[in-house]
Amino acid sequence: EKGGFDHFMLKEIYEQPKAYRDTMRGRIDESGSKVIFPELNLTEEKIRSINNIHIVACGTAYHAGLVGGTAIERLVRIPVAFDVASEYRYRSPLITPETLVIVVSQSGETADTLAALREAHANGAHVLAITNVVGSSIARDADDVIATLAGPEIAVASTKAYTSQLIAFYLFGLYLAEVRGTQTAEEISHIIAAMQSLPEQVEAMLENTDAIKAYAEHISNHNNLFFIGRGVDYAVALEGSLKLKEISYIHSEAYAAGELKHGTLALIEDGIPVIALATQEALLEKTVSNIKEVKARGAEVMALSHEEHVSSLLKSVDQAFAIPKTLPLLTPALSVVPLQLLAYYASLARGNDVDKPRNLAKSVTVE
Numbered sequence: 001e002k003g004g005f006d007h008f009m010l011k012e013i014y015e016q017p018k019a020y021r022d023t024m025r026g027r028i029d030e031s032g033s034k035v036i037f038p039e040l041n042l043t044e045e046k047i048r049s050i051n052n053i054h055i056v057a058c059g060t061a062y063h064a065g066l067v068g069g070t071a072i073e074r075l076v077r078i079p080v081a082f083d084v085a086s087e088y089r090y091r092s093p094l095i096t097p098e099t100l101v102i103v104v105s106q107s108g109e110t111a112d113t114l115a116a117l118r119e120a121h122a123n124g125a126h127v128l129a130i131t132n133v134v135g136s137s138i139a140r141d142a143d144d145v146i147a148t149l150a151g152p153e154i155a156v157a158s159t160k161a162y163t164s165q166l167i168a169f170y171l172f173g174l175y176l177a178e179v180r181g182t183q184t185a186e187e188i189s190h191i192i193a194a195m196q197s198l199p200e201q202v203e204a205m206l207e208n209t210d211a212i213k214a215y216a217e218h219i220s221n222h223n224n225l226f227f228i229g230r231g232v233d234y235a236v237a238l239e240g241s242l243k244l245k246e247i248s249y250i251h252s253e254a255y256a257a258g259e260l261k262h263g264t265l266a267l268i269e270d271g272i273p274v275i276a277l278a279t280q281e282a283l284l285e286k287t288v289s290n291i292k293e294v295k296a297r298g299a300e301v302m303a304l305s306h307e308e309h310v311s312s313l314l315k316s317v318d319q320a321f322a323i324p325k326t327l328p329l330l331t332p333a334l335s336v337v338p339l340q341l342l343a344y345y346a347s348l349a350r351g352n353d354v355d356k357p358r359n360l361a362k363s364v365t366v367e
């Protein structure tokens with residue numbers, strides 16, 4: 001049942017290229033220049049009337065929402081707000097019939113996310129669910145469903161569900177951009193083409209994982225570490241940190257790279273590992289300044305970037321890993337993969353139950 005893998009989590013990490021392809025299949029027209037969503041009830045008129053979007057979810061699904069909402073805001077120029085589902089109702093969010101509420105849930109059964117959906121409905125919003133389980137409570141209650149086609153996810157730590165949620169968000173963002181005319185046909189084709197290369201790029205990354213495994217074994221001897229990044233790299237840092245905590249039980253914090261000096265820099269001491277995501281070229285220089293801040297306090301820095309920046313980064317970091325090149329907005333679909341492997345191998349090195357971490361359940365049906 002684990003298809004020759006030692007754990008479901010590793011199997012599911014390796015299933016990601018297929019999950020990307022399956023989630024894109026049938027949603028891109030033959031010419032590769034248009035996204036189509038025959039399953040949606042959302043009319044073009046309705047899409048044109050939306051004036052704000054709320055993205056609500058828990059845990060890893062929330063982290064996918066952070067990336068997805070950033071993509072939508074950039075592509076469509078509609079304001080997007082993000083909430084963890086357990087907080088949403090209690091801040092009296094401003095929900096109107098012009099609000100599109102997107103709930104994200106692998107299982108479709110998360111109690112807080114379902115409650116958020118009901119709150120949105122009570123205020124007249126249209127609710128779109130991005131879920132991996134089409135017969136779930138959330139799928140049933142939502143006005144529209146985009147199914148992620150990742151296949152069943154068994155490991156408690158979510159991997160292929162997260163990345164297929166990213167794909168679903170990118171597709172939906174492009175679809176909104178088409179309808180609202182906020183991106184040209186050329187821009188849309190260009191992004192679609194880059195998305196279609198993602199599965200092969202993930203395959204390439206999964207071919208040789210020795211270096212990340214060795215790094216994971218190294219960090220498994222530490223009790224504290226940091227992830228830093230800017231922009232979507234920060235969103236991926238949050239996900240990398242959650243994954244590591246969840247299964248390796250190593251304490252880590254994810255910080256917006258520029259925010260460290262507002263307090264957290266005090267925790268940087270000699271030898272502490274810092275994982276710096278530096279995939280966003282427009283932000284690279286600033287991220288490098290932040291890397292220097294932690295290096296100067298004795299941190300041992302690993303950077304994740306693209307091949308062409310590795311040699312210059314190595315002047316300021318101890319180790320660097322390269323991810324394949326894609327468009328800046330799409331990098332999370334690649335950069336998260338080494339972080340999933342890092343969590344997996346660190347958990348393994350510590351002798352933990354990788355697929356069933358302590359205190360956690362796959363589906364959280366209590367608030």
Ligand code: M6R
Nearest residue numbers: 059060061105106107110157158
């Ligand atoms: O089924 P859901 O996507 O609604 O689950 C949400 C979270 O409980 C889930 O993503 C959790 O954070 C994962 N175990 C993280 O790997």
